[in-house]
Amino acid sequence: MKHLRMSVYGWIAVAIGLLLSVPVLSIVFSVFQQGQGNWPHLASTVLPEYVHNSLYLAVTVGIGVTIIGVGSAWLVVMCQFPGRRLFEWALILPLAMPAYVVAYAYTDVFQVAGPIQSLLREITGWRFGDYWFPQIRSIGGAISVFIMVLFPYVYLLARAAFLEQSVATLEASRVLGQSPVGAFWKVGLPMARPAIVVGVTLALMETLADFGTVFHFGIQTFTTGIFRAWASMGDKVAAAQLSSVLLAFVAILLVLERISRQRAKYFESRSRFTSLSTYQLSGLRRWGATLFCAIPVIGGFIAPVVMLLYMHLTAGHDLSDSRYIAMVGNSVTLAAVAAVLAVLVSLCLAFIARVERSPVVLAVNKVASMGYAIPGTMIAVGILYPVAYFDRGINHLSTQLFGQSLGLVLTGSFAALILAYLVRFMAVSLNTVTASLSKVTPSMEAAARTLGKGRFQTVKQIHGPLISGGLLTASLIVFVDVMKELPATLILRPFNFDTLAIQAYNLAKDERLTQAATPSLVIVLVGLLPLFILSRQIMRSRTGTR
Amino acid sequence: MSFGLHSIRLAFDGVPVINGVALSAESGETLCLLGPSGCGKTTLLRILAGLEAPDAGTVTLSDVTVFGAGVNLPPEKRQVGYLFQDYALFPHLTVEQNIAFGIQGTPNIERQVADLLASVNLSGFENAMPSTLSGGQQQRIALARALARRPHLMLLDEPFSGLDTELKLQLRESTHRLLKEHGITAVIVTHDPEEAMYMADRLALMDQGGIVQIGTPQELYNQPVNQFCARFLGATLTIQGHNDGQLIRTVAGTFNASPNHPIGDVQVLVRPESLTVRPGEGRYEVLHRHFVGAHTLVDLVDSQAQFPDLQVLVPTEQTQALAAGQSVTLLSLQEQPLLVVA
Numbered sequence: 001m002k003h004l005r006m007s008v009y010g011w012i013a014v015a016i017g018l019l020l021s022v023p024v025l026s027i028v029f030s031v032f033q034q035g036q037g038n039w040p041h042l043a044s045t046v047l048p049e050y051v052h053n054s055l056y057l058a059v060t061v062g063i064g065v066t067i068i069g070v071g072s073a074w075l076v077v078m079c080q081f082p083g084r085r086l087f088e089w090a091l092i093l094p095l096a097m098p099a100y101v102v103a104y105a106y107t108d109v110f111q112v113a114g115p116i117q118s119l120l121r122e123i124t125g126w127r128f129g130d131y132w133f134p135q136i137r138s139i140g141g142a143i144s145v146f147i148m149v150l151f152p153y154v155y156l157l158a159r160a161a162f163l164e165q166s167v168a169t170l171e172a173s174r175v176l177g178q179s180p181v182g183a184f185w186k187v188g189l190p191m192a193r194p195a196i197v198v199g200v201t202l203a204l205m206e207t208l209a210d211f212g213t214v215f216h217f218g219i220q221t222f223t224t225g226i227f228r229a230w231a232s233m234g235d236k237v238a239a240a241q242l243s244s245v246l247l248a249f250v251a252i253l254l255v256l257e258r259i260s261r262q263r264a265k266y267f268e269s270r271s272r273f274t275s276l277s278t279y280q281l282s283g284l285r286r287w288g289a290t291l292f293c294a295i296p297v298i299g300g301f302i303a304p305v306v307m308l309l310y311m312h313l314t315a316g317h318d319l320s321d322s323r324y325i326a327m328v329g330n331s332v333t334l335a336a337v338a339a340v341l342a343v344l345v346s347l348c349l350a351f352i353a354r355v356e357r358s359p360v361v362l363a364v365n366k367v368a369s370m371g372y373a374i375p376g377t378m379i380a381v382g383i384l385y386p387v388a389y390f391d392r393g394i395n396h397l398s399t400q401l402f403g404q405s406l407g408l409v410l411t412g413s414f415a416a417l418i419l420a421y422l423v424r425f426m427a428v429s430l431n432t433v434t435a436s437l438s439k440v441t442p443s444m445e446a447a448a449r450t451l452g453k454g455r456f457q458t459v460k461q462i463h464g465p466l467i468s469g470g471l472l473t474a475s476l477i478v479f480v481d482v483m484k485e486l487p488a489t490l491i492l493r494p495f496n497f498d499t500l501a502i503q504a505y506n507l508a509k510d511e512r513l514t515q516a517a518t519p520s521l522v523i524v525l526v527g528l529l530p531l532f533i534l535s536r537q538i539m540r541s542r543t544g545t546r
Numbered sequence: 547m548s549f550g551l552h553s554i555r556l557a558f559d560g561v562p563v564i565n566g567v568a569l570s571a572e573s574g575e576t577l578c579l580l581g582p583s584g585c586g587k588t589t590l591l592r593i594l595a596g597l598e599a600p601d602a603g604t605v606t607l608s609d610v611t612v613f614g615a616g617v618n619l620p621p622e623k624r625q626v627g628y629l630f631q632d633y634a635l636f637p638h639l640t641v642e643q644n645i646a647f648g649i650q651g652t653p654n655i656e657r658q659v660a661d662l663l664a665s666v667n668l669s670g671f672e673n674a675m676p677s678t679l680s681g682g683q684q685q686r687i688a689l690a691r692a693l694a695r696r697p698h699l700m701l702l703d704e705p706f707s708g709l710d711t712e713l714k715l716q717l718r719e720s721t722h723r724l725l726k727e728h729g730i731t732a733v734i735v736t737h738d739p740e741e742a743m744y745m746a747d748r749l750a751l752m753d754q755g756g757i758v759q760i761g762t763p764q765e766l767y768n769q770p771v772n773q774f775c776a777r778f779l780g781a782t783l784t785i786q787g788h789n790d791g792q793l794i795r796t797v798a799g800t801f802n803a804s805p806n807h808p809i810g811d812v813q814v815l816v817r818p819e820s821l822t823v824r825p826g827e828g829r830y831e832v833l834h835r836h837f838v839g840a841h842t843l844v845d846l847v848d849s850q851a852q853f854p855d856l857q858v859l860v861p862t863e864q865t866q867a868l869a870a871g872q873s874v875t876l877l878s879l880q881e882q883p884l885l886v887v888a
Contacts, residue, residue: 443634446597449621450628451648452695461647465638 010361013352016345017364020423023382024374027247030240030385038229038238047245050222054249057143057214057221058204064147065203069154070196072293074184077162080280081289088159089535091293092152094300096527098484099149100212101504101520105304106145107216108311108513110136137217146207148300153206154199159538161195161264162188180279194263201257208249209375211487216508222246223377223487230491236385243378254373305524311517319518324503328522331499334414334489335482338421339429339475345422346433346474354437365434369427376488379420384491387416412494420488425481429474436470437463477530484523547608547698547731548573554593554603556586563589564600565755571748573698576725576732578742580778581752587735588631590752591701594733595628596621607699627697627730631704633688635676641687642672648695662690665724682713689721693728700725702734706741718744739779743767751775768884776815776885783821783856785876787814787886794886797829797853798876801883808888815885818859821878825867828875830856832868844868846876 006014075081076088110116112128121127135141165188173187174180211223222242229239281289317324349368353361371379387410395405410416440463448458486501493502500519507516550570556563564586571577579587592598593605596612596619604614607626612619635644645659652658663669666686676684685705692700705721706714722745725732736742742749743763750760751774759771770776787796789812794801796814798821823830823844833845833855842865846856856876860868868874 439637441632441634443630443632444636446592446595446621447628447630447634447636447691448647449597450595450624450626451691452622453647454620454622462636 065151068151073158087293103213105307150203153202157199161192194260197260315514316518335479339479342429346430371423372427380488380491417492432474436467550606578746580742585752586755627692627700629702798878807886823874
């Protein structure tokens with residue numbers, strides 16, 4: 001009998017899966033732990049506020065990204081208006097911006113001492129307090145920043161869903177008596193709904209995961225609370241227990257996303273149809289459409305980049321300074337190591353899943369690609385506290401055996417930090433690698449074998465060339481994500497190990513926002529790289545259009 | 547190259563896929579494996595190629611054991627050609643590189659590739675990428691690639707599925723000719739009985755991991771061992787009859803009974819073309835005629851509303867008198883029934 005027993009490879013996959021679930025498992029276990037007694041205090045004082053703020057953020061950001069994302073996707077797919085071709089890819093640009101970078105830029109420009117308010121005072125002669133100006137450091141400011149940066153998730157998925165809808169379905173609804181707008185509301189939108197829900201849940205996961213923005217704006221959410229429990233109170237258990245509450249929110253989003261993905265598949269049309277016929281907008285509507293698409297692109301990308309550039313040029317740091325060169329080196333090294341490891345592990349898991357095809361291995365791959373939903377703060381705390389146990393155990397052992405303590409072995413080590421990155425970014429890498437591996441069909445492997453090639457030659461001549469592009473893409477995306485990552489790096493980094501993201505955070509914390517522009521700009525520039533690949537795919541996915 | 551499969555057994559996750567199959571072919575023979583999807587025919591092909599290892603049994607190629615008794619020769623050492631259902635062309639290689647894939651390191655590769663392309667009527671396609679070719683062209687490139695290694699045994703898995711009808715007819719003729727010209731032993735897997743009968747010297751009908759009947763196309767078509775075989779190879783009509791041990795009397799005349807036929811009320815299976823109708827006072831009435839070319843399908847209803855409706859196949863030139871409402875007699879052209887069941 002075949003396939004019933006699991007091979008060695010299956011067990012390797014299970015081991016990798018377990019390692020990647022360490023943070024979540026340790027957070028779940030923390031519920032049963034005794035901390036330093038901070039939990040009851042936290043639960044009665046700040047927890048309700050965390051829940052309230054996080055929910056409030058989730059609901060408002062959810063509504064905002066839906067309106068902007070679905071609206072712009074529908075305009076770009078179904079309508080003709082000035083700049084449509086440009087917006088089709090420009091609408092993804094905000095993805096290059098970490099929310100905290102955008103927050104730093106807007107704060108610097110819109111705060112009381114910033115150029116806008118200064119100019120206003122100069123022109124009008126008012127003094128501070130004489131006039132009302134929106135306070136950027138507020139929950140409203142955070143909501144605006146999140147909407148502007150995260151709407152592309154909804155845009156991308158809604159756009160793909162609209163493009164995939166068969167012309168026939170929409171035309172059938174027209175023949176059955178619906179107006180163009182009616183066809184959209186009655187047929188187009190309901191069919192795209194699962195995909196839209198996926199986009200919104202992704203945006204909300206990022207919202208809940210954010211640390212830099214809410215910390216900078218002084219908003220009490222789970223991530224800042226977890227960070228404080230660890231940094232100020234030094235209570236790892238309380239931090240983990242707070243995380244377990246956040247985990248419940250994350251789990252809901254994750255389940256919602258997975259279910260919607262299933263349903264979205266159901267709505268995909270089987271065959272590619274000719275291009276959708278688009279509506280030619282006229283008059284005010286024409287420019288209204290342009291404006292609707294332009295605002296989020298400007299707000300989420302162009303304006304903050306211009307601000308950062310201006311800040312950098314007027315009072316920024318010198319990038320060729322040796323401190324900066326060291327930081328760039330640190331960032332690049334960390335990101336490169338994480339990227340290579342992530343791709344290797346993905347390759348391992350994808351190959352095993354392909355050979356093994358057992359439910360256990362498939363489940364492992366599902367578990368391994370769950371980390372994108374889990375906030376970096378939480379992953380860091382979930383790693384921190386088993387690692388501390390491990391160090392204590394090792395030291396206890398070595399003191400007993402050799403009469404000498406080893407100090408901190410894993411705490412504050414690169415291993416712990418890299419593991420956090422792997423957990424958080426394994427999904428994108430694993431999905432890309434699996435997708436590229438699926439280009440090699442089982443019959444291609446068999447064909448190479450019957451044509452006289454052994455296993456090794458088959459992998460070298462068939463798999464190698466066919467998946468190398470996918471591996472490169474996967475490593476690039478992980479590389480960039482690690483460069484942008486803030487909270488996990490902040491908590492787990494070795495002492496005095498500064499990266500560009502850490503530098504931006506530190507400068508912003510010290511209210512030196514103008515200087516924070518320099519590292520932020522580098523992060524944004526690097527963040528643009530994967531968007532080139534994405535925008536190429538976007539333009540290619542629509543060859544049928546005029 | 548001759549081959550032999552002996553007592554092959556295979557199960558996936560405890561579900562049996564091949565149940566003790568024995569099958570062999572002589573050198574130069576074309577054998578077709580016919581059966582419904584999931585009957586194990588492709589698995590049998592993969593076992594022959596070495597792509598799948600059976601749980602039990604032996605496989606021999608030219609009387610040399612390649613599987614069994616501790617031996618398991620890997621596919622790359624078996625010198626068999628395999629044509630995959632989806633053609634499995636390598637998308638990153640040109641047509642020339644695809645065809646040369648199995649003969650890397652041999653002299654005069656360019657010449658060989660040119661000859662192979664000529665033999666499948668695709669000269670000049672050396673530098674095309676597979677994705678730019680039509681389905682029929684891809685099929686021929688895949689065939690050329692498999693032929694490049696001069697295999698003595700060629701395994702073809704649903705080689706013409708997914709092609710439109712006209713192309714299918716063309717390709718099965720040219721493929722058949724190529725295999726015979728080179729004297730290559732071939733095993734062709736298909737679920738299309740007409741294709742199987744067209745290609746095969748011998749035909750093996752499979753069902754649920756076992757072989758139901760094996761023989762020439764004529765044997766399977768005209769002397770099926772059971773209803774499954776009778777129905778799988780072509781259309782059948784069922785008429786009621788009574789067997790007294792010598793003769794089976796039916797509404798379409800009498801058939802010779804043989805000792806293995808059940809006695810009493812029986813059902814007689816016949817091919818539609820072995821029945822004909824004669825105008826005149828008879829049991830049946832013409833309901834409708836469907837002209838489909840050389841033949842016309844004639845719908846018959848029992849005037850006493852006792853026997854089920856029938857549809858018979860009549861040469862078109864004999865159908866002038868068969869207008870709707872015409873009373874007709876049913877007549878069998880053969881005295882041997884296709885199959886008699888209780």
